[in-house]
Amino acid sequence: MTSVLDVRHLVKEYPVRSGVLRRVTGSVKAVNGISLTLERGRTLGLVGETGCGKSTVGRCLVGLIEPTSGSVLLDGVDVSAMSGRELRAARRRIQLVFQDPYASLDPRQSVEAIVSEPLRLHGLARGSESARAAALLDLVGLSSSVLQQYPHELSGGQRQRVGIARALALEPEVMVLDEPVSALDVSVQAGILNLLEELQRELNLAYVFIAHDLSVVRHVSHEVAVMYLGRIVEYVDADTLYSAPQHPYTQALLSAVPLPDPRAERSRKRILLEGDLPSPIDLPTGCAFRSRCWKATDVCSSIPELRTTDYHAVACHNADQV
Amino acid sequence: MASPEPSPTSAPASASGATVKRPGFWRRFSRHRLAVLGAVILALLAIACYGAAFVAPFPQDQQDLLLGPVPPSAEHWLGTDELGRDYLSEILYAGQLSLSLAIAVALISTAIGVFVGAVAGYRGGWVDDVFMRITDLFLVVPAIALLALALQGLGPSPVSIVIVLSLLGWTYIARVVRGQVxxxxxxxxxxxxxxxxxxxxxxxxxxVLxxxxxxxxxxxxxxxxGAIIVESTLSFLGFGVQPPQSSWGNMLSQASGLIGTPKV
Structure with missing residues (x-):
């Protein structure tokens, strides 16, 4: 298989310190053994509620956070073991688009400086950086008249396009999109999503699309991985996930997505989860979801593995039979 | 590329040309009246001091022993000292030294402070702890006493004054920069x-910077x-710039005995 991105058993733990001596008394398992594969030209949706570790996964992929264990393979090459110059060269091929386009652009730099900075750092397009920057802006649908402008002079959608142009400057193969539209107006979201799809077709990019909005994820993803408290609970192609979800958590999430048809909306049954998200410092033993699950039985006191049947992976003892 | 956002070319400022005309730094600066006034005063001060050879009414250290000390007059705007030297010219020439010392101290101490603060704030952890405790140490040491001692040891030349003042003056900006970083x-x-x-x-x-x-x-x-004040203080106390070089501080110290004496 020619997967461009291969993530194996990724774990990120944060130590919890307490007392005067700041001794390590426990750990938060933000990401708890996640494996993903992604092929060229495909989009993997990564969904889950706030604090489930999906952004941590994205940051581990681009090297902002060093994973505690596990490996990240780009085109079969393990980049999580590299460091220094080697790592920076390898990381060129996987880039991140940030959630908040207001915070992720340096307010002191002009658009031209922002977009051409990656070129300068890697010595690309020497001597013709501004021409390349203009070409990149054209690619994301901005005219070259914004080159001399500063981020505060641009709208949210324009800024996010600048952020995408900056990520594209290094000609990456994989782009991690960390909630790229959730900070934008709904009217602007569609424009950015269409742009991302167009770029994927033109440049054969692979996307890891991190989001909490299930309807957006359905629109863009080929496969979807649902995360709950640092683990993947369901991993399947997008159509199957939305038509026949297996994990009770996924079913509960999907039942909360509003339907455009009011009659269908009235007649369907909402699944209301009880209780709060458990503290990730003190996870329930066994299945992490069993404290809120209406299907929980005695078998749930052991941790359910991600079982794969016909490309449909579910981590639940009591999942509906396929 | 079709998109529902307003395209950037629809902004009126950029409608005409390929690139947006931005008001330059000087255009924006000149709109700020107080800033311009401040810049003009600074420029006049700098020209008067550094161009003292052309601006000052009398040459440096020109004595007129027959005249002796006189109060301000049309010829000597600020009067003369006991050797008949013109005070206004003396102030302008002394300003060269005082301003140079102060600017050098400001630049060096800010550079040290920015470096320490930026590294401490950016690296965090034990680097931050070590750097900031060193900063605290410098803050609690009584500056004037240390200055007097250090200048005794190094000899009160302008260069040693700059070094000592710079090594003591970086703590404030280091703390500010660290917090920002x-x-x-x-x-x-x-x-x-x-x-x-x-x-x-x-x-x-x-x-970051x-x-x-x-x-x-x-x-x-x-x-x-700040450096002008400290240098003047030191010179006034006799630890700073030594005669025959004059700075604003040692001119004050020489003139201090004359306060309250009647006009001749």
Missing amino acids: VSLREREFIDAARVIGATHQQVLMRH PNLSGVIAVNVALAVA
Whole structure:
């Protein structure tokens, strides 16, 4: 298989310190053994509620956070073991688009400086950086008249396009999109999503699309991985996930997505989860979801593995039979 | 490319040409009246002091022993000292030394402070702890006493005054810069720079320090004023610039005995 991105058993733990001596008394398992594969030209949706570790996964992929264990393979090459110059060269091929386009652009730099900075750092397009920057802006649908402008002079959608142009400057193969539209107006979201799809077709990019909005994820993803408290609970192609979800958590999430048809909306049954998200410092033993699950039985006191049947992976003892 | 957003070319400022005409730095600066007034006063002061050879009414140290000390008059605007030297000319020439010392101290101490603060704030952890405790140590030492001692040891030449004042004056800006860097470090555009492959050094130089330029500029300005006062204090106490070189401080100290004496 020619997967461009291969993530194996990724774990990120944060130590919890307490007392005067700041001794390590426990750990938060933000990401708890996640494996993903992604092929060229495909989009993997990564969904889950706030604090489930999906952004941590994205940051581990681009090297902002060093994973505690596990490996990240780009085109079969393990980049999580590299460091220094080697790592920076390898990381060129996987880039991140940030959630908040207001915070992720340096307010002191002009658009031209922002977009051409990656070129300068890697010595690309020497001597013709501004021409390349203009070409990149054209690619994301901005005219070259914004080159001399500063981020505060641009709208949210324009800024996010600048952020995408900056990520594209290094000609990456994989782009991690960390909630790229959730900070934008709904009217602007569609424009950015269409742009991302167009770029994927033109440049054969692979996307890891991190989001909490299930309807957006359905629109863009080929496969979807649902995360709950640092683990993947369901991993399947997008159509199957939305038509026949297996994990009770996924079913509960999907039942909360509003339907455009009011009659269908009235007649369907909402699944209301009880209780709060458990503290990730003190996870329930066994299945992490069993404290809120209406299907929980005695078998749930052991941790359910991600079982794969016909490309449909579910981590639940009591999942509906396929 | 069709998109529901307003396209950037629809902005009126950019409708005419390919690139947006931006008002230059001087155009924007000239709109600020108080800033212009301040700049003019500074420029006049600098011209008067550094161009003293052309501006001052009398040459440096020109004595007129027959005249002796006289009160301000049309010829000597600020009077003369007991050797008949013109005070106004003397002040302008002394300003060369005082201003040079102060500017050198301000630049060097700000550079040290920005370096220490930026590294401490950016690296965090034990580096931060060590750097900031050293800063605290410098803050609690009584500056004037240490200055007097150090200048006794090094000899009170202008260069040693600059070195000693710079080594004592960097603590304030170091604390300010550290605080700013700690908050800047968490901003997303710093992460963005890391993702595109910038080293820590490049992040500091290209993204952290430019965002502190305002704080740094203000500190240099305040440090110049502070250094003039400290240098004057030292010279007044006799530890600073020594005669026959004159600075604003030792001119004050020489003239202090004359306060309250009647006009001749």
